[in-house]
Amino acid sequence: MKFHLIAALLVFCGSAVHAADCAVTVESDDAMQFDKKEIVVPKSCKRFTVRLKHMGKLPKAAMGHNWVLTKSADAQAVANDGISAGLNGEFLKAGDERVIAFTKMIGGGESDSVAVDAGQLKASESYTFFCSFPGHASIMKGTLKIGS
Numbered sequence: 001m002k003f004h005l006i007a008a009l010l011v012f013c014g015s016a017v018h019a020a021d022c023a024v025t026v027e028s029d030d031a032m033q034f035d036k037k038e039i040v041v042p043k044s045c046k047r048f049t050v051r052l053k054h055m056g057k058l059p060k061a062a063m064g065h066n067w068v069l070t071k072s073a074d075a076q077a078v079a080n081d082g083i084s085a086g087l088n089g090e091f092l093k094a095g096d097e098r099v100i101a102f103t104k105m106i107g108g109g110e111s112d113s114v115a116v117d118a119g120q121l122k123a124s125e126s127y128t129f130f131c132s133f134p135g136h137a138s139i140m141k142g143t144l145k146i147g148s
């Protein structure tokens, strides 16, 4: 069992040297900020993993953050429609098809990650990531695009 795990790690590390980095870590805090305004997904990535970390101390009921990806044209409406879903509903309308990917809502000291199906993203489209906690999206937002 142990041998297989080590072998798998070696294969993973070996290929990672040549492959594009198909993951990013986004940090958030008690000051309602993401540490990134732009994320570029390498064109060669089929899956792109976003890890969201909350570096603050406040609980999610007071300063919750999530990472939601939509087309830029949909971002504001998705944020508005999510308010009535409440904290238990991740501040996202249930089954909202405009949402491409999202992490759960987290509080201080917590983290979550989500794998984005990068194959469905278009280089010609404008994508926006944001936090859907009420009032946060106006500050906690950025753009995501496909790299060359």
Ligand SMILES: [Cu+2]
Binding pocket: 032, 063, 064, 065, 066, 131, 132, 133, 136, 140
């Ligand atoms: Cu937030």
